[in-house]
Amino acid sequence: MNICIAGLGLIGGSMALALKRAGYSVDGWNRSKEPLGYALENNVIDSAAARFDDYDMVFVALPPKAAVQFINGNAFKDGAIVSDICGVKEYIEREVCLKPRNFKYIGCHPMAGKEVSGIENACADLFDRASMVMTRAQNTDNSAFERVEKLVKDMGFARIVECSAEVHDRKIAYTSQLAHVLSNAYVKDEDIEECFGFTGGSFQDMTRIAGVDENVWASLYLLNAQNLTRKISGLIDSLEEIKDAIDKGDFDDLAAVLHRGRELFAAGKENLCKNRDIFVKYLK
Amino acid sequence: MNICIAGLGLIGGSMALALKRAGYSVDGWNRSKEPLGYALENNVIDSAAARFDDYDMVFVALPPKAAVQFINGNAFKDGAIVSDICGVKEYIEREVCLKPRNFKYIGCHPMAGKEVSGIENACADLFDRASMVMTRAQNTDNSAFERVEKLVKDMGFARIVECSAEVHDRKIAYTSQLAHVLSNAYVKDEDIEECFGFTGGSFQDMTRIAGVDENVWASLYLLNAQNLTRKISGLIDSLEEIKDAIDKGDFDDLAAVLHRGRELFAAGKENLCKNRDIFVKYLK
Numbered sequence: 001m002n003i004c005i006a007g008l009g010l011i012g013g014s015m016a017l018a019l020k021r022a023g024y025s026v027d028g029w030n031r032s033k034e035p036l037g038y039a040l041e042n043n044v045i046d047s048a049a050a051r052f053d054d055y056d057m058v059f060v061a062l063p064p065k066a067a068v069q070f071i072n073g074n075a076f077k078d079g080a081i082v083s084d085i086c087g088v089k090e091y092i093e094r095e096v097c098l099k100p101r102n103f104k105y106i107g108c109h110p111m112a113g114k115e116v117s118g119i120e121n122a123c124a125d126l127f128d129r130a131s132m133v134m135t136r137a138q139n140t141d142n143s144a145f146e147r148v149e150k151l152v153k154d155m156g157f158a159r160i161v162e163c164s165a166e167v168h169d170r171k172i173a174y175t176s177q178l179a180h181v182l183s184n185a186y187v188k189d190e191d192i193e194e195c196f197g198f199t200g201g202s203f204q205d206m207t208r209i210a211g212v213d214e215n216v217w218a219s220l221y222l223l224n225a226q227n228l229t230r231k232i233s234g235l236i237d238s239l240e241e242i243k244d245a246i247d248k249g250d251f252d253d254l255a256a257v258l259h260r261g262r263e264l265f266a267a268g269k270e271n272l273c274k275n276r277d278i279f280v281k282y283l284k
Numbered sequence: 285m286n287i288c289i290a291g292l293g294l295i296g297g298s299m300a301l302a303l304k305r306a307g308y309s310v311d312g313w314n315r316s317k318e319p320l321g322y323a324l325e326n327n328v329i330d331s332a333a334a335r336f337d338d339y340d341m342v343f344v345a346l347p348p349k350a351a352v353q354f355i356n357g358n359a360f361k362d363g364a365i366v367s368d369i370c371g372v373k374e375y376i377e378r379e380v381c382l383k384p385r386n387f388k389y390i391g392c393h394p395m396a397g398k399e400v401s402g403i404e405n406a407c408a409d410l411f412d413r414a415s416m417v418m419t420r421a422q423n424t425d426n427s428a429f430e431r432v433e434k435l436v437k438d439m440g441f442a443r444i445v446e447c448s449a450e451v452h453d454r455k456i457a458y459t460s461q462l463a464h465v466l467s468n469a470y471v472k473d474e475d476i477e478e479c480f481g482f483t484g485g486s487f488q489d490m491t492r493i494a495g496v497d498e499n500v501w502a503s504l505y506l507l508n509a510q511n512l513t514r515k516i517s518g519l520i521d522s523l524e525e526i527k528d529a530i531d532k533g534d535f536d537d538l539a540a541v542l543h544r545g546r547e548l549f550a551a552g553k554e555n556l557c558k559n560r561d562i563f564v565k566y567l568k
Contacts (some may be wrong), residue, residue: 202460217542218539225530231473258468
């Protein structure tokens, strides 16, 4: 299988390394020269790709709009598989399905990342024990889906979570985007500039992702605006509820409000497979 | 130096282990029998204390109200040092200073913890590389403060952050209590029960402390209510600002709002020592 990765950042670079670790040969391409040079020098990829109509499999590891532009602007081999790894899936699926294609599209979103970006932070084990979300539409090609599944398994992922692009975008608004919004909001406190000796693990957890690239995330938020703003509103309601209970000063009431959070979190951990809109497949 | 730790939970147990690692002999006491038995069997403490008027140093590792009750209900040696480790400091200082004492009080708050509690989770290295906040009031005894500093250093802490109880409570409302409120609010989403395959590091960070004991934290929140509710309100404002920018849909505006978070977080990291209300001492 002839594989190319377009976009050699943290995720694209890590996919290349993970695939090479599993024995695949991987070519790569990047918009700017430097990451490409780095990838070649450090054996992240085997060689540089200039065109894409020779590959059986092209992973497009670019931000959403760049991914669509890339897919529309290049020719692919008849029957090739083209996968993106974007953090929003309805937008990509819609754009890719706007016209007939000679390739098979499979949407992917790896549930792994780092608070730093760039190929110099890529690593072969980034996806070990992580989930890969793969989206499936009416016209998804089963054999292409299975071939991507095999690659996902070989990259080290622990499980594949299969759902529609719509389900993906709703869930991800909560599990990833809201977490990033929250971290960004949390650091906007008057005390942020003089608090670092007063911090332990909980502060570090809340702020780890506060410094992510605002351009990447602004774009993801706007492409999933309706889901995300509903999640932000819900979070604000939950904060108001705790604030009101503290204001009232009744210990039992406040403890009951907090207890509900603890219970929900504990109850949720095992529940995924009960949702019929989601199919979970454990690998290995 | 003759040391006793009253309250053998995660923090008290870890202090005992850290002090024993440094060569001290440490006695212990606990309200309930089981943790005391565990501490004796597992050499967390050297022996069980029944009274406290024999010790040069008593660390009271109990929740705020229990700590005050313990201090009021027991006799201490003339000139002994009594330290608490509570997450709120104005309340304890006020209660301890309500009447003349024959001992010297030093308020402490270790910036370390775990999302799990109990002596079975205690470990000798919990405080390695952490800050210890030590509070100082008008009448604080300098030589007692220095003796506690020495023990803090020997427990493995990397630095002592010295400030008033009032400064501590304001900072901690942000760095610790708000983080815990946030995590509890974050898990109260309609999708929490069916999202676990869609989660990566950011979700794990946001939810790690969602399951902490609501009774411990409700008490801390109520004893620092004014500071904490102001922090919650500020956070809600910051979330509203991001939500409004997403609603408006202007990429540059949204990126600018997010960028400010990234800048603030980066700028804050080195700023602590500029605040004259806080004195930082690096150990070792």
